[in-house]
Amino acid sequence: MKRAMKPAIPDRSDDPLVAVSLTVNGEQVSRNVSVRMLLSDFLRHELGLTGTHVGCEHGVCGACTVLIDGKAGRSCLTLAAQAGGYDIRTIESVAAPDGTLHPIQQAFKECHGLQCGYCTPGMVMNIVGRFEEARPLDLSDAGIRDLLSGNLCRCTGYGNIVTAVRRAAELLGRK
Amino acid sequence: MKPSIFGYKAPATIEEAVQLLAADADAVVLAGGQTLLPAMNFRAANPSLLVDIQHIPGLRGIAVGEGGIVVKAMTRHREFELDADVVRVNPLIAEAMQHVAHVPIRNRGTVVGSLCHADPSAEMPLILLLLGGSVIAHGPAGTREIAAVDFFRSFLTTARHRDEIVVEARFPALPPGAGWAFDEVTRRHGDYAVVGVGCVLNIDGEGRASGLRLAACGIADRPVRLSAAEAMLDGKALGGSDLDAAVAASLSAVTQPDEMTVSASYRRRALGTLIRRTVTDAARRARQRTAP
Numbered sequence: 415m416k417r418a419m420k421p422a423i424p425d426r427s428d429d430p431l432v433a434v435s436l437t438v439n440g441e442q443v444s445r446n447v448s449v450r451m452l453l454s455d456f457l458r459h460e461l462g463l464t465g466t467h468v469g470c471e472h473g474v475c476g477a478c479t480v481l482i483d484g485k486a487g488r489s490c491l492t493l494a495a496q497a498g499g500y501d502i503r504t505i506e507s508v509a510a511p512d513g514t515l516h517p518i519q520q521a522f523k524e525c526h527g528l529q530c531g532y533c534t535p536g537m538v539m540n541i542v543g544r545f546e547e548a549r550p551l552d553l554s555d556a557g558i559r560d561l562l563s564g565n566l567c568r569c570t571g572y573g574n575i576v577t578a579v580r581r582a583a584e585l586l587g588r589k
Numbered sequence: 590m591k592p593s594i595f596g597y598k599a600p601a602t603i604e605e606a607v608q609l610l611a612a613d614a615d616a617v618v619l620a621g622g623q624t625l626l627p628a629m630n631f632r633a634a635n636p637s638l639l640v641d642i643q644h645i646p647g648l649r650g651i652a653v654g655e656g657g658i659v660v661k662a663m664t665r666h667r668e669f670e671l672d673a674d675v676v677r678v679n680p681l682i683a684e685a686m687q688h689v690a691h692v693p694i695r696n697r698g699t700v701v702g703s704l705c706h707a708d709p710s711a712e713m714p715l716i717l718l719l720l721g722g723s724v725i726a727h728g729p730a731g732t733r734e735i736a737a738v739d740f741f742r743s744f745l746t747t748a749r750h751r752d753e754i755v756v757e758a759r760f761p762a763l764p765p766g767a768g769w770a771f772d773e774v775t776r777r778h779g780d781y782a783v784v785g786v787g788c789v790l791n792i793d794g795e796g797r798a799s800g801l802r803l804a805a806c807g808i809a810d811r812p813v814r815l816s817a818a819e820a821m822l823d824g825k826a827l828g829g830s831d832l833d834a835a836v837a838a839s840l841s842a843v844t845q846p847d848e849m850t851v852s853a854s855y856r857r858r859a860l861g862t863l864i865r866r867t868v869t870d871a872a873r874r875a876r877q878r879t880a881p
Contacts, residue, residue, distance in 0.1 A: 429594055430594070430596070432597060449594070449595065449596070449597045450591060450592045450593070450594055450595060452591065452592075452626075452630075455591075471590055471591070471630045472627035472630050472631060473623060473626070473627050473694060476691075476693065479693055482696070482697070485667070485693075485696040485697075486692065486693040486696055487693050487696050487697045488623075488693055488694065488697065490626075490630070491622055491623055491626040491627060491630075491694075491697065492622065492626070492697070493597070493622070493626070493639075495597045495599075495641075496599075496619070496622065496641055496643065498599075540692070540693055543693075543696075544692070549671075559778075560687075560692075560778070561692065563691050563778045563779050564690070564691025564692060564693050564694065564779060
């Protein structure tokens with residue numbers, strides 16, 4: 415897998431293993447993993463896709479948001495064992511292969527929609543998921559804040575993120 | 590945190606799933622996992638076996654027909670919220686669903702899972718109770734229908750037997766011409782309700798309420814119908830004094846004790862506000878729908 419690395423962590427676990435096979439960023443991957451491995455840890459530890467961040471591990475902060483069969487979902491609230499056959503997309507799939515930012519990422523950059531950046535992958539995946547739906551967007555302040563309500567940011571105060579969503583809609587010609 | 594060790598089975602048939610539940614007292618059903626997984630990550634829940642029902646055929650989808658709306662066990666909140674037929678026959682559901690957590694949680698969490706979890710502050714149990722819906726439970730002895738009023742027993746406790754799986758929920762359509770409203774008070778957007786209230790009513794030719802239903806979540810150990818207020822408001826023009834009387838009659842329905850962040854008196858205040866608001870909004874919509 416491009417940009418992936420395999421961390422040299424010895425597997426000392428006695429956990430029961432389960433075979434999972436799923437699609438991650440367009441590539442088929444198969445692993446034997448602990449039955450209790452969270453999808454977030456699967457992406458990070460098994461595949462080295464550390465762009466998916468882990469914050470609260472109980473579904474509140476949204477840092478681990480990925481696309482599960484095209485819809486934004488919490489990778490910390492999904493077991494790798496459940497994800498057999500799923501199509502997962504992570505933040506690593508969003509920018510072009512040459513590094514050109516996705517318009518949503520570009521909008522975050524232009525609008526200073528991030529500071530430390532920890533929450534940004536989850537924010538971006540949530541927004542990508544919503545923008546890929548055909549239904550019209552609600553680009554009012556209230557509508558954007560509702561869209562972002564499942565993603566916590568402790569740096570920006572959200573104002574610039576709201577602006578970035580509106581700018582992303584402009585860049586993508588979305589209404 | 591990470592969950593403790595458990596077994597995991599993803600049966601291909603409902604019979605197999607029921608057998609797995611019957612054979613292990615600590616086995617639990619996994620559907621969307623949006624409540625179960627956080628509880629497991631906190632180690633508040635330590636099931637011995639997860640019975641993942643996502644691959645069982647026939648547990649997906651929504652059917653809207655004469656008898657109302659049938660929601661299957663693996664139907665996600667978001668599917669229910671956005672289904673055009675559901676919005677057409679029962680717009681109350683989409684209105685309440687805006688308050689269920691956040692979109693990424695609603696993309697994964699299931700309606701039936703929320704009903705079976707039976708959090709007394711949750712929106713969907715309140716809606717099922719308010720509408721007079723039911724669930725279908727499948728167990729070793731076959732299937733049975735359980736009315737919402739009998740299903741919710743106490744905190745996180747339902748009439749579902751341990752070896753039963755709720756395979757569908759049935760939400761009635763709104764009566765013709767009915768107005769509806771749902772609103773809630775929360776500490777943060779997307780949280781469970783401190784108090785939530787739903788209302789359905791019709792307005793007759795004389796401008797009086799009929800078929801008025803009111804229910805609340807967050808005030809007791811389960812969602813409750815506010816039957817004293819219903820009786821006082823039915824047949825009335827829903828003026829200020831009618832609402833005052835209905836609110837006064839409802840305050841004793843708040844049985845939740847003071848908690849760290851919310852006192853019982855605050856819940857009573859919130860309940861009163863929400864009754865006034867939802868009855869007024871539902872009446873306005875009913876008048877709009879029946880206006881010539």
